[in-house]
Amino acid sequence: MRALLNFAGWLQRLIFPPRCIFCSEVVSVPGVCCKCQPVKQETLLAQPKLLPQNYCLTFIDAAYSVFNYTKPQVRRSMQRFKFYADRSMAEGYAAEMTTLLRQIQQAYKIDALVAVPWHKGDRQNRAYHAAQVLAKSVSLQLKVPYLQNSLQKTVKTKRQHTLRLQDRAQNIKNVFKVKDSLQISDKVILLLDDIITTGNTVNACAQALKEAGAVKVIAISFTASTNYNFFTGGSTYGTK
């Protein structure tokens, strides 16, 4: 059976070889091609304890992002992945996130992975759940269990990017619940989203996880915006 799966994987790569997530050139390893490597230079890091109180990351212990959304190549890539549902990019995205996470694991012993969830009513209007697709792939590559149903969104809300900045925290307040706190209690949880903009959504998720007993919540996204001043370029993974 294993040989059959390996053959199927080999055949799939032969017919659909991995492509660079930015320029679509064929690459030997999923991720970013040589030409697009300069886009990778800046990993983003937010250290909420060092931020003024008015930032909305109060329940997050640290937040990381692989790419800066303000770069046009990153924006275009994300749009293709998320809104045109190009699933073939997921493996490359997850590979880039996993490379960063292996460094983060030197500072945090991550027990489990949770993706920012959708409300069940969201499925009708959206292409597919990008955070969940990424979480499954990262879980396999990082060998950390993915708790798919632990965190749930119990209220259907307006989409965050359609709201004014000052309305976003209220829109998302108390809408996430942990279904089984035994899975979360006393654990260091990696909370994954495809993109972090104002941080309100990951913070609301982190609140639910902390209330269920999580020791730490580390947020990770494929891309994040530096427009809100809490993400800065950096490569320091040892912060606690």
Ligand SMILES: [Zn+2]
């Ligand atoms: Zn490229």
